[in-house]
Amino acid sequence: MFESDKPHIDNSRCDRCAVRDRTVCAVAHLAAENELARVSRTRRVPAGETILAENAEASIVGNVLAGVLRMTKTLPDGREQIVGLINPGEFFGRPYSETVEFAYEAATDVELCVMDRRSFEAVVARNPELEHELLLTTLDDLAFARERMLLLGCQNTLERVATYLLVMLEHREQLFADVALQEHKRVAVSAITRRDLASYLSTTIETISRHIHHLSRIGVIRIIDSSRFEVLAYEMLLALSGLAREDLRLFRKAPLFGRGPRLVALNGIIQSRQTPVLTSVKTRSSRIGHF
Amino acid sequence: MFESDKPHIDNSRCDRCAVRDRTVCAVAHLAAENELARVSRTRRVPAGETILAENAEASIVGNVLAGVLRMTKTLPDGREQIVGLINPGEFFGRPYSETVEFAYEAATDVELCVMDRRSFEAVVARNPELEHELLLTTLDDLAFARERMLLLGCQNTLERVATYLLVMLEHREQLFADVALQEHKRVAVSAITRRDLASYLSTTIETISRHIHHLSRIGVIRIIDSSRFEVLAYEMLLALSGLAREDLRLFRKAPLFGRGPRLVALNGIIQSRQTPVLTSVKTRSSRIGHF
DNA sequence: CGCTCGGTTGAGACGGTTCAAGACGTGTGG
DNA sequence: CCACACGTCTTGAACCGTCTCAACCGAGCG
Numbered sequence: 001m002f003e004s005d006k007p008h009i010d011n012s013r014c015d016r017c018a019v020r021d022r023t024v025c026a027v028a029h030l031a032a033e034n035e036l037a038r039v040s041r042t043r044r045v046p047a048g049e050t051i052l053a054e055n056a057e058a059s060i061v062g063n064v065l066a067g068v069l070r071m072t073k074t075l076p077d078g079r080e081q082i083v084g085l086i087n088p089g090e091f092f093g094r095p096y097s098e099t100v101e102f103a104y105e106a107a108t109d110v111e112l113c114v115m116d117r118r119s120f121e122a123v124v125a126r127n128p129e130l131e132h133e134l135l136l137t138t139l140d141d142l143a144f145a146r147e148r149m150l151l152l153g154c155q156n157t158l159e160r161v162a163t164y165l166l167v168m169l170e171h172r173e174q175l176f177a178d179v180a181l182q183e184h185k186r187v188a189v190s191a192i193t194r195r196d197l198a199s200y201l202s203t204t205i206e207t208i209s210r211h212i213h214h215l216s217r218i219g220v221i222r223i224i225d226s227s228r229f230e231v232l233a234y235e236m237l238l239a240l241s242g243l244a245r246e247d248l249r250l251f252r253k254a255p256l257f258g259r260g261p262r263l264v265a266l267n268g269i270i271q272s273r274q275t276p277v278l279t280s281v282k283t284r285s286s287r288i289g290h291f
Numbered sequence: 292m293f294e295s296d297k298p299h300i301d302n303s304r305c306d307r308c309a310v311r312d313r314t315v316c317a318v319a320h321l322a323a324e325n326e327l328a329r330v331s332r333t334r335r336v337p338a339g340e341t342i343l344a345e346n347a348e349a350s351i352v353g354n355v356l357a358g359v360l361r362m363t364k365t366l367p368d369g370r371e372q373i374v375g376l377i378n379p380g381e382f383f384g385r386p387y388s389e390t391v392e393f394a395y396e397a398a399t400d401v402e403l404c405v406m407d408r409r410s411f412e413a414v415v416a417r418n419p420e421l422e423h424e425l426l427l428t429t430l431d432d433l434a435f436a437r438e439r440m441l442l443l444g445c446q447n448t449l450e451r452v453a454t455y456l457l458v459m460l461e462h463r464e465q466l467f468a469d470v471a472l473q474e475h476k477r478v479a480v481s482a483i484t485r486r487d488l489a490s491y492l493s494t495t496i497e498t499i500s501r502h503i504h505h506l507s508r509i510g511v512i513r514i515i516d517s518s519r520f521e522v523l524a525y526e527m528l529l530a531l532s533g534l535a536r537e538d539l540r541l542f543r544k545a546p547l548f549g550r551g552p553r554l555v556a557l558n559g560i561i562q563s564r565q566t567p568v569l570t571s572v573k574t575r576s577s578r579i580g581h582f
Numbered sequence: 583c584g585c586t587c588g589g590t591t592g593a594g595a596c597g598g599t600t601c602a603a604g605a606c607g608t609g610t611g612g
Numbered sequence: 613c614c615a616c617a618c619g620t621c622t623t624g625a626a627c628c629g630t631c632t633c634a635a636c637c638g639a640g641c642g
Contacts, residue, residue: 132422
């Protein structure tokens, strides 16, 4: 469907890809990379739009190039839970199933690399290294999902907020891992709306607001604006999260960075190329394209 | 390590395996099956014992032959969450990682088919059909884990109890899918202790007790004993769970039965061979072997 | 200017936990 | 065989965290 639509045998597009080294493409041999390029196309989607509806046909899969996707599940009476966020470089969609179990929606304006699901599966079938990479990614996602069960099941709302700040901070720290080492401020940045954050942490915007201001009042963080927070007392924040230090390891490798080792090869480029992602929160309401 | 310990090139053991057709072994070609048999051995573990401790070396992987494993994660202050239950025919352990993120413990007396992790990975690397099967299983597990996030994040405690009963009922219904079709009573059986159930649903044994008795009082279920419940009003129970009917589909394919199609080939044998599993709850306190 | 929208703050209500006591069944030892 | 102890489950009452509802605030915008 998408193949015939617009072939796009355009490898230069992949050469310019900001997240190429963090997606499944990173391990693709030359032939596989060409095959993937042939079946993929980029697509911009404004915040709020649905990419795949709950229980709809699993027509496409792909990678997030910029922005954040949310995976949601809704109960018949309207209660909604965000069961996952998908950051740049991460894979989205449901391979090997006719339907998707969850809705995939743009939480911010996003740029996607989209492929027809069956075409993608065909490429994977011909390239074992892709299948292996997909397996590794899925196993990491599974561990991450289970860690989130602990968050939803055991941690109180203050601990959840503290955990979220720690994870957002971790993202930033990794981003500036070698450049300006230890020089910059420790700032946690949230790319999603408060409403989405409430759903993600399974609480309300009011409760989040109260806890954020409580953390500010006791001097653990400084509120820069409603989506950026300077962490003044890291150890205190960690204690308030209720987690063990090593539990953060799980969060570290998941969103925004693919799995560990690959990141090293990226330093330097990551800053300039990441810029649009980091600023996307500011341009969130402006429409950047059409579905 | 395990290989040299006791070679066990014993395919007759696999021929006698009650869950062979529901594990990863089901798709193994002859050569792969022999390789798996060579690196595996069966092991009995009494209820309560730890198979792999949290953050310990991921030394082994395997399949559950009988009984139930629980995966748990514990916060520094002692709060514990059961992030998953592993039923007969299901895979356990953490391939492609040096450590396990969660503890694996015997929730009931269990019988396991155990393999050295690295040996297993080596067999998988030589047999693409195994890797593909592992990927499909992991993707299903991931969808199931996310469905559980909805349960922990959105459903109240009554809805969680109702959902659990529906899932347990679903197990039984599938078990007797063709034999005695529609003849038997609709009975939901819980194999785990109330304490584990409370942790799994992230509530307390008191709350579960209250809800179970409430459901009994309003005539939705009949309490046979503390672990068996006859479902008298299925539609009512479904309504009380807050879920859409199609959400149960996700639970259907997960625990106890592997993925759909394979089950068909099992009918008939499943009853006699499953017996020890179903009665294991009664012999729970008796030790059936040594670690 | 007044609208909407996102966020903040307060007061009250409610669901679920906690604590404590009692009931039940089961295995053990006198 | 009974008495006792123990673990599991049940039931009640008080307590607490979080949600709900509502009012308020400030920024951006037509």
